[in-house]
Amino acid sequence: MPVHDMAPYVERSLDSVLAQPGVDLDVVVVDDGSTDGSGDLVAAYARRHPAITLLRQDNAGVSAARNAAIEQCRGEFLTFVDPDDFLPARAWAPMLASLERSGSDFAVGMMERVDEGGRRRRPPLLARNHAEARIGVDIDAAPLMIADVFPCNKLFRMDFWRRAGLSFPVGVSYEDQVFAADAFLAARRFDVLTEVVYEWYIRGEMSSATHRRGRIDNLQDRIVTKQMALDRVRAHGNPVLVDTLVRQVLPIDMWEHFRAAVAPTTEDPDHYWSLLRDAVRSFWHDDTVPFELTEVPPGQRLMGWLVAQDRRADLAALIAAIDGPGVPVEDGRYLHPWRDEPGVPAVLGEVSPGR
Known part of the structure; x- marks a missing residue:
């Protein structure tokens, strides 16, 4: 103990x-x-x-x-x-x-x-x-x-x-x-x-935990430990296990850092954003699985896609809309403003309100 x-x-x-x-x-x-x-x-x-x-x-x-x-x-x-x-x-x-x-x-x-x-x-x-x-x-x-x-x-x-x-x-x-x-x-x-x-x-005591997510060293530790786990699993040599890790496990807690990236208390926001963007691009891409195809809730997948696309202002707008009153919803889906934009993956057309 x-x-x-x-x-x-x-x-x-x-x-x-x-x-x-x-x-x-x-x-x-x-x-x-x-x-x-x-x-x-x-x-x-x-x-x-x-x-x-x-x-x-x-x-x-x-x-x-x-x-x-x-x-x-x-x-x-x-x-x-x-x-x-x-x-x-x-x-x-x-x-x-x-x-x-x-x-x-x-x-x-x-x-x-x-x-x-x-x-x-x-x-x-x-x-x-x-x-x-x-x-x-x-x-x-x-x-x-x-x-x-x-x-x-x-x-x-x-x-x-x-x-x-x-x-x-x-x-x-x-x-x-x-x-x-x-x-x-x-x-x-x-x-x-x-x-x-x-x-x-x-x-x-979630407020203090949320504040820690916005520190550079906290994000760096998250990236380092994910990479250490991925290196070990890759060395094991089972592609199914690698896919499970990348698709279902490594993305689970990334929403905390997506939110921290546009929070007003985040340390050195420009550096934080570049670290986060590069990490998302490094772990989730066409040779593994793009973040929008991972198995986390749709809102989180949209956040990850916006980060990978370097769309910081849009991420902030998405989080503000999800957290705010009067979110435009149709049949239980949040109709985000980029859904008809060329290049937006079809799986991200509508996302559930929430994280």
């Missing part, structure tokens, strides 16, 4: 970990340079619960914290919990049972997003991937699993982790995409379960 300034949440998270029945636990918590007393809270908690080991380090990021914790782990199985999330009752039981039966390298369970009001939601792609159990598959048999980038809904055999040389890339955000690609590509087989094994807590 990596901890950085999570004092309001970390004890609840640890409570849910220690409440898991039927397991001999070794809980390694890394205080990653907290300034809010999180480390002291964990230290006091650890004095009451000898299963917990606390490590302290200067702030180096979540990847460095996780890597440091893994070096201290000596158990048969390895999993991760973030300090603001929590586990359902018997979270690990279905994964342990499945691995005992299958002998697979790791198991992957379903996650639910839980907001501050207790409302639950299953992200659509996660729901698709976990609609049915699949035991002892590999990534070529289940290519869309490459989208499941989360470390916390997985239970690994430690000997597999060591043998594969897995770790989290240090110094970048969005490190989970690279870690997940490495794990899925290295596994001889893994188990996909339908049970909910992790509660992903959504805090009401």
